[in-house]
Amino acid sequence: MEKSEFRNLNLLFSIFLHIYQPEDQVDEVLDRIVNESYRPIFRFLIANSNAKLTFNINAVLTELWDKKGYSDLIDNVRVLLERGQIELTESAKYHAFLPLIPKSEILRQIRLNHETNKFYFGPKYQPQGFFSPEMSYSAKITSVVGELGYKYILADEIAYNGKLDQAKFDAIYKIKGTDIDIYLRHKNLSNLIMGANVRSIAEIVPVIKKYSHRPKGDSPNYILAAMDGETFGHHRPGLENLLFDLLLSPDLQIKQIEHIGQIIHRVEEIMPVDCTWASSEKQIAEGTPFSLWFDPDNTIHALQWELTQLAISVVQNTTNLTNEEKMGYYPDVVVPPIEATARKLLDSALHSCHYWWASAKPWWSLEMIEQGAYKLWQVVETSNGSTVKDKEQALALYQRILATAFSWQRTGFVRKLAKYEGSWRKIPFKDRGKQGEYQALLDLLKKQEDISSKKGEYEQAIRWRDAQYKLKNNLDVYDAVHIIDQLRSFVDFREFDDLVKKYAGYKSISPGQPEK
Template structure:
């Protein structure tokens, strides 16, 4: 069975150093070591630019160096993403484009020539038509998508899926297999094979998981991942390799994707489209309402028409622009969802970050 595995690495720009160190030692370094020790194992890797930069600034350059090495050995395929892990479908076009552009710039700076992604990973696998268009405009060829974005039925793995409007190739995450692995519902490679007996005729499995699951959230769980990827039942492959193989042989099916995230369930589409991004923008959540009022005010203020004039782009405005990029990160909205987790500290921190955008911008106006 061909198995294309995508792991997603992300930590907030202001992650506490002790927490970051634990994640690196428990997860990132064991994952890099496992790859170096098993040269036949291949992964598709998304690392946000904010984490790449954080690793370098905090002195954990070995992780970045290892990623460069593994990418140069063709063991790792790197993808594009949003710099500060924003929920892209909830942002206007300009902010989506900016997050992708900055992410490309930062990862290129630190990873060099091996960072030349053809694939795109939207944080939380959150997609809609605008995200697809912006991904194509940035030169990406394929995108990872939630299984449910295909529709109520499961997508076939024997055909290539292509977005009807943009021409972007779409690879759907196998939610069942991903969940079996990340949840530790299976304890070894043989059990995974037995639990999936009914889908052994699939052409491939595409599993997508947070990297921190392996070793940090679940201590020692990276051992299961490498046991699976070195099992004779599985053939590790990157998505671009899979795309190249299938382009030569498979039929193409044009698709129109539903707006979706990897957290959605089918019943979310039965009730209301407002439930699609409910963990970050719940119309019934009063805190989300206030958060987005403040976020929209900050975006409107920074992107006011007068700032299109370069002479108006003062030091304070440029500082506010940078602050806004960071403040739009998904964390504060997710921690306000209370579905089921909640953090007053993260909510306050997010509100303060957005407030500082306006304070800085006010200084820019005063100086003008």
């Protein structure tokens, strides 16, 4: 492929990395992530001044860098901001799941995030966009973001109308009734990169070309790949090299998100639907887009959120605070030391992780569930706004959360939930499709294996050989879908599109991110 051929598409390519660790992350784990992911990425950027991308850094992580002796990362961010190499978005300091908490707590989390990052990163920290943790979207978040003056918000492409492959990327979408732009994450491309299905620049550039919508004429369009930054080097060792190659590729017009609207001038208004970057079409259709954090059928979730609401109410009922202070809870408001302790505990306890680890579909961690519930209990136990009844209720909820979680673990209910969640993808392609379709795919894979071998591309040949093995041995639907996605990068796949239609059910229930 000639470079000019690709660039003539007038395609803008943006990479967004979200990096975050909880306040109580284990020191050894944090050190691994710093040295496997954060330091390699920032050192690469420092050494390559023409490499540009957009980051979200939750301020709780910024503080961890300072407290745990990783100040070099803070220095790197300051330098990169001064150079204009990176754009930073605003977020919630402690990674709270914003759709499910009151507006007052959303405001506080955002203001704390801004104050902390401004302190560490300096005057160049001037975020224009907003990233809601878990890339969650709701109208309530939009309202707060608009009040605070941010220009755009990020969301997954499923936010467009609750369906995949519906959004086009040749216009700037504006949230109807607001002045806020919404930039949509390209799910398939992001997942392809995150899943490490493609590890070389020679493979990924043609994929980007195939995924790009080609508007008529010379009007530009964009693709936004967004994922956790820890994917590169930590979750996927070696994948950081693909990131570096992408950032330096002469075939890609890399742009920070804030600059896309300066190039694409066509605007279209939309009414996004509630979602996260993990939401499936099925969850949205059923009205449960946030089910990994609050599933109406999950007893532990119900108890967690009952305890959460109790903790919030006792802190906000503290005396000596005006209504304005309760709503915004500005960091400079003077409160008694004991109440400051409760307030800080609540800020931290609202992080999204312990709800997620209680979903059991398939994510599960007794330790994380207990840590989150304990913090919330201690908020109520510590706060001056708590009555004796409040404290008794908080303790009872904490005990019920633990008892239920241990019961689920002991009785095998967790495994049952995880098994049910995964059962849909255990029907192999051989049984889902007609015999002719199955054989056609095997023939195509064999053809690609032979072509790669003749070219001396032995790693590719092994890939196609292994794909045949997986299909023949009845491995799950993910394997077939990944094989088809990979084949699209190398062949004209239009004649096989009927194979993909067999996976309409997979598409509607597949999660927004690949499993780690």
